Amino acid sequence: MPTDAIIRFLENYIPVSEGEKSLIQAPFEEHVLKRRQKLLRSGEVCKAYTFVVSGCFRMYGVDDRGFEHNIQFVAENDWIADMASFYTVKASLLNIEALEASRVLQIGQADLYRLYEEVPKLNRIFKVMIEHKYIELQNRVLQNFSSTAEQRYLDFLEQYKALANRLPNTQIASYLGITPEFLSRIRKNMQTKR
Amino acid sequence: MPTDAIIRFLENYIPVSEGEKSLIQAPFEEHVLKRRQKLLRSGEVCKAYTFVVSGCFRMYGVDDRGFEHNIQFVAENDWIADMASFYTVKASLLNIEALEASRVLQIGQADLYRLYEEVPKLNRIFKVMIEHKYIELQNRVLQNFSSTAEQRYLDFLEQYKALANRLPNTQIASYLGITPEFLSRIRKNMQTKR
DNA sequence: CTGATTTTTTAAACTAGGTCAAGGGTACCT
DNA sequence: AGGTACCCTTGACCTAGTTTAAAAAATCAG
Numbered sequence: 001m002p003t004d005a006i007i008r009f010l011e012n013y014i015p016v017s018e019g020e021k022s023l024i025q026a027p028f029e030e031h032v033l034k035r036r037q038k039l040l041r042s043g044e045v046c047k048a049y050t051f052v053v054s055g056c057f058r059m060y061g062v063d064d065r066g067f068e069h070n071i072q073f074v075a076e077n078d079w080i081a082d083m084a085s086f087y088t089v090k091a092s093l094l095n096i097e098a099l100e101a102s103r104v105l106q107i108g109q110a111d112l113y114r115l116y117e118e119v120p121k122l123n124r125i126f127k128v129m130i131e132h133k134y135i136e137l138q139n140r141v142l143q144n145f146s147s148t149a150e151q152r153y154l155d156f157l158e159q160y161k162a163l164a165n166r167l168p169n170t171q172i173a174s175y176l177g178i179t180p181e182f183l184s185r186i187r188k189n190m191q192t193k194r
Numbered sequence: 195m196p197t198d199a200i201i202r203f204l205e206n207y208i209p210v211s212e213g214e215k216s217l218i219q220a221p222f223e224e225h226v227l228k229r230r231q232k233l234l235r236s237g238e239v240c241k242a243y244t245f246v247v248s249g250c251f252r253m254y255g256v257d258d259r260g261f262e263h264n265i266q267f268v269a270e271n272d273w274i275a276d277m278a279s280f281y282t283v284k285a286s287l288l289n290i291e292a293l294e295a296s297r298v299l300q301i302g303q304a305d306l307y308r309l310y311e312e313v314p315k316l317n318r319i320f321k322v323m324i325e326h327k328y329i330e331l332q333n334r335v336l337q338n339f340s341s342t343a344e345q346r347y348l349d350f351l352e353q354y355k356a357l358a359n360r361l362p363n364t365q366i367a368s369y370l371g372i373t374p375e376f377l378s379r380i381r382k383n384m385q386t387k388r
Numbered sequence: 389c390t391g392a393t394t395t396t397t398t399a400a401a402c403t404a405g406g407t408c409a410a411g412g413g414t415a416c417c418t
Numbered sequence: 419a420g421g422t423a424c425c426c427t428t429g430a431c432c433t434a435g436t437t438t439a440a441a442a443a444a445t446c447a448g
Contacts, residue, residue: 035446063339071335084329087322093336120314127321128281134328135278141265141335142287144371145257149435168395177338182435184397343405362425376405378427 003028003105006051009077013125020119027111031104039080039096039104046085046092048106052076055102056166060174061094070175072140073099073163079129099171149178150186197222197299200245203271207319214313221305227292233274234290240279242300246270249296250360254368255288264369266334267293267357273323293365343372344380 003025010016016024033039033055040046042062056075059082060068071094074080085092086109107115116122143155153176157164164172173183197219204210210218227233227249234240236256250269253276254262265288268274279286280303301309310316337349347370351358358366367377 061336061339063341064345065341067339067341069339071332083325084332087325087329116318123317123321124310127317127324130321130324130328131277131281134324134331135281137328137331137335138265138278141331142255144338145255145261145263147257147259147261147434151258170395179436180396181398181437185435188397341404364425373406374426375407375428379405382427 001025002030002053002103005053005077006105009051010122010125013128014121016119016121020121023118024115024122027115028105028107031106033098033102033104035098035101037098039098040082040085040092040094042093042095043091044085045089046082046094048108049079049081049086049112050096051079051105053103053105055098055100055104056163057096057102058099058171059094059096068174069177070171072137073160073167073171073175075163075166079133083130083133099167144177149176149182150189152176153183153186195219196224196247196297199247199271200299203245204316204319207322208315210313210315214315217312218309218316221309222299222301225298225300227296227298229292229295232289232291233298234276234279234286234288236287236289237285238279239283240276240286240288242302243273243275243280243306244290245273245299247297247299249292249294249298250357251290251296252293252365253288253290262368263371264365266331267354267361267365267369269357269360273327277324293361338371343370343376344383346370347377347380 006025006028007016007021010024028051030053039048039050039057052074054076056073057080058070059072059074059080060070062068072080080096082092082094082096084090085094089109116126139159143152143159146152146155153172156172156176169183169187170180173180176183178186200218200222201210201215204218222245224247233242233244233251246268248270250267251274252264253266253268253274254264256262266274274290276286276288276290278284279288283303310320333353337346337353340346340349347366350366350370363377363381364374367374370377372380
């Protein structure tokens with residue numbers, strides 16, 4: 001069953017009984033996406049919390065000049081949602097797009113809130129999960145202090161080794177907040193250094 | 195009682211019974227800080243979750259060249275902690291420093307975890323609280339996309355009107371990721387524009 | 389296998405923001 | 419009242435990263 005992956009994920013935090021398992025698994029719906037297809041478009045309300053079974057997504061915003069800026073990448077066995085939009089039920093400023101053909105499981109607001117009631121320990125699990133997400137985001141902010149773009153690129157490669165190979169450099173540049181042209185120059189520079 | 199402020203804060207989320215109130219209030223310890231005094235130094239483990247009763251703090255990191263970068267400001271009726279260090283019990287990369295004479299209430303890890311058991315609804319409240327913190331941090335990341343420093347400064351003034359008046363411009367510059375000199379130039383420019 | 393789309397690289401001109409150095413203002417401590 | 423520490427501003431010069439444009443390389447869909 002594809003929802004087994006969710007249970008495995010949750011059990012990394014706290015064990016879950018058989019009865020709870022079926023309660024949890026029931027409301028999730030499976031979806032298959034092609035490369036480039038979107039889970040969320042800015043302007044829409046983010047109506048679902050998404051678990052990635054396979055594939056890879058980027059979450060990005062668009063600035064006033066139309067440039068895209070990646071905020072995070074999410075691959076298999078992780079969750080993605082625009083929490084700001086999901087919890088406030090307001091239009092999202094973000095987009096979520098598949099970078100590869102992907103398979104996901106989604107749960108809507110109403111179902112998730114019902115689950116919180118039926119399986120109260122989910123509050124604890126999701127609290128911890130969001131703490132992890134917060135820490136990850138804070139590390140992203142901290143990383144941006146490393147003054148030069150080259151250092152940030154090296155940090156990125158170290159932290160997301162596995163992912164980095166799957167991502168086009170244009171996407172990485174957008175994450176680092178530089179142009180693809182400049183990233184290309186950084187890479188060239190790094191070669192001649194060693 | 196100073197811990198009443200905490201109850202008022204929690205009741206913004208979910209009502210709390212009298213019995214729960216005293217359970218919650220018991221473990222908090224009050225501390226008074228002078229301007230410049232630190233709640234947390236990088237290298238230490240963040241051992242306490244702090245509620246600000248009055249005053250104002252900045253959380254900042256220091257880059258490899260010794261420059262400080264403010265990550266967030268927190269004023270009265272809000273919480274501050276380095277979650278990364280608090281929850282992982284590892285050395286923090288951050289500092290927390292009073293920008294004004296301040297009064298705080300602190301709870302340690304062990305006490306907080308015991309409280310989560312005694313008053314399970316705190317899991318729900320803290321989950322929501324951390325969601326809010328996450329959203330705030332994500333907005334910070336998004337705001338940084340507004341390409342020019344001037345736009346980011348205007349956004350900051352709009353979002354933190356009240357706080358902005360209390361903060362020296364050097365601190366604001368450090369938050370915006372620019373030098374105080376350049377912020378000064380932006381401000382001069384804005385005057386001549388209108 | 390092939391044409392089409394996307395990605396990566398190069399290079400030259402340009403700009404936002406940084407650096408360094410110095411002067412003046414303000415607030416607090418004693 | 420006077421000193422010390424902090425804060426804000428200004429100017430001249432410098433550099434990391436952008437822009438634009440164009441071509442080479444890689445990847446994808448049919």
